Amino acid sequence: MVTPAQQSPDSEMTWRRKLSDVLDMFAFPLRTSHYVELVNPLWSTHQMQAQVVDVWDETKDARTITLRPGVNWRLNRPGQHVRIGIPIEGRHYTRTYTISSPPERNDDCFTITVKIIDGGRVSKHIVRNIKVGDYLPIGLPQGDFYLPDASPIQPLFITAGSGITPAMSMIRSLVAQERLPDTVHIHYAPHEFDVIFSKELRQLAADKEQYHLHEVHTQEFGEEKQTRGYFSQEQLDKLCPDWKERDCYACGPPGLLAALEGVWEQAGHSRRLHIERFLADFAEIPKDAVGGKVRFAQSNLDVDADSETNLLRIAEDAGMNPPHGCRMGICHTCNTKLLSGCVRDLRTGEVLNESGAMVQTCVCAAAGDCELDL
């Protein structure tokens, strides 16, 4: 027998579904949500929106944007990221950013913290031009870089630059839950005024004896070049002697992450190292790799592609607008069926050639001729 408690979520879902189907008949061929959106964009259900409610400069080139998400938002697990649509000069871009706030925030808002990437059009636009009151389309929190719920662990956070964002969400969440364990945090930044969340981190280090913060400044004022303080095993042994007993959560530029992987692998502790990347780390492309003719079956387009340019870019350059999100192989919005031929996953170098396989077009390139269901 089914108890009412078990039954209700399901029947409520179908009941709501049926109601919205009937309501949509009034709005055909649109949906009721398209009209609800006119009253308040945050109430729309066909495309979740978020309103910018605050902006705050963390450093000279990094800004925290506070967003109030619309209905149907799902709380993030600390460390997860979210897809955000940004219009720039009339064109729509989609990027993925880590949520820097903990789910325990009590104002139903969340924050992202964005640092300007050199030559990055979207990051620059977010940091400089997004205004309070703007509405941005968003996705739901995603990603598997988060702390386990149950097992008590002693974390070691190694972060650099804006790589601090997922760690910040985790630390804030642990503090909010009043269950911050003994924690070591090594953070790399050019110099002391370039530390995102510096005030909060330093305050935390002063207040909580179980939180050990080590800021490493890779640059002195007045110096032209970055000269000191890069990650090394000696430095790690010095700052955190018991690192082998800890679970390490790391986020930062590819160079740092590669060094970490080397150290942990040598120590035989790879399983305790958890990494979040900003950019997909690409495998070396073999010298004999060739591109080929890409066929987009649904669009009935044939395009030539080389062996390094991702297929998403190839499609966009051909004038198509296939679905996509993070552009770094994590969100799977761009998943597309491979109908025939062969593609290479640029991250692993692995070659996919089974027809019917799912291809992440943003991180795969042609390896000979191929046909995609786009």
Add this chain to the structure above:
Amino acid sequence: MATRKPLPVDLTDEQIDEFGREMESIYDDIMKSRGESDRQYILGIIRTQRSMALIGRLFMYAGLFFLPAWSHALAGWTATLLIMGLGTVMLGTAKILENMEIAHNVLHAQWDWMKDPDIQSNTWEWDTMSPSDRWMHSHNVVHHTWTNVLEKDLDVGYGIMRVTPLQEWHPKYLPQPVYFLLLMLFFEEGVALHEQALIDVVEGRKKASEFKPLAKRIGRKIWGQVRKDYIMWPGLAALVAVPISFFVPESPLLVFGLVAGANFIANIIRNIWAFMIIFCGHFPEGVYNFTPDQVEGESRGQWYLRQLLGSANITGGSLFHVLSGNLSHQIEHHLFPDMCSNRYPEASQRVRAVAARYGLPYNRASLWRQFGTTWLKNLRLAFPGGRPQPEVARA
């Protein structure tokens, strides 16, 4: 290429190529300058259109509270019809905006460059009985490629009318003044059934069963439209009227009929307007038609020239242009079908000047002149003969 019948102009092939290059530079300049203000334009139009549709429908409902049965001070048929009429005009206008300035242009991929997932030609479904993708084929592919070419462009007479003396007269064209009026009133239905496959079935080239899957798709879209305008909205009003009818002596049936009738009139308003604007695009006096042998092996420049000679603009104010979906700039729309419509006025300025320099006609006149000559031509060409188009097109 020597056997090809030339286009009706006194320009050499080289001059025509140069004309084509001038058109392309206008296109490139404007396409490059698209930006945030264009996005704000289309978003603003979409917001306005949806608000107008919603408010129009609420006005229709509001009018019901002024039925004589309510017997309050303002109640009476005059107030009821006035308020419902206002709602009807708003809904009709919203449908015009949706079909013409928004959907027609979105489906032409004019806004695809924004890469906004909500405003894409391949996903937009419009507020009319014809499914978007079917219409995109018959319109974007057939009509825009083969503009005004006999036997190729289905829009030359839509298979039931004689719109140019180049079409041979046949007794079947005698009732075309009646078709003209019927198509004006039921343009939406006409567009939905405007399918080569259907003509093939009627003329016996295809079996009815071959048309069935397509008919099913079109049928589903028609059902969605009918359900919305003639069941859901009037039905909700009638449903609310049932409990009210215990206290106020008004019939729920009357309420249903009034709302359904208002929706019907809104659809007719849209049909008449869309028909007038669209018929002014290619059928007024002075527009050229072409024979298939004129377009064989056509160059890009010749294609541009044919679009110019085969289309006509309507003059008017900026509100008029928006309500016509900027099809009042039919010439520019045919030259540059995927340029966003809000930029046609500036393109028009330049195209007109180029046409003048090349001594080419640029057909542009008021709605009354364009629609008047279209109608007169329709009456005249129901009978044999008709004034042939000039041998050479000159400004």
